[in-house]
Amino acid sequence: MFRIGIGNDTHRLVAGRPLILGGVKIPSEFGAEGHSDSDALAHALIDAILGAMADGDIGSHFPDNDPRWKDSDSLEMLSRTAMLMRLRDLSLVNADATIILERPKLRDYIDVMRATVARTLDVEVSSISVKAKTNEGLDAVGRGEAVSAQAIVLLSDKNS
């Protein structure tokens, strides 16, 4: 049996914060505001995997009022999510994600993000797609005030 899940995440961009996407630090004047390291790509992937398992969302597993997750490494949360998946005998078939960010351009970082996410989820790089686009100057993302990410995953159930 296959299970599909979708995830979506947005963070406000502010000066003096790092911009981390898929566990990769991107040189940028502005970074993502939030409780953890605010990695929108990792968060969208976590929500997509939890969604495929019909097991709540990132907020229920990693509450942002829990000091354990303050400024935490989102790859650690992604890795724990992958563990939950494996405990249910589910494996990731593939993930596809889109990051929407006006600047900087992400082209040079896409492959290292794919490799980092693949390593964290313990899958082949060919199973992880990361795409990047802008919002053509429209809305808060287009004005450079926010970064957004969307992810969709397919899980396979080994027992059915």
Ligand SMILES: [Zn+2]
């Ligand atoms: Zn987030």
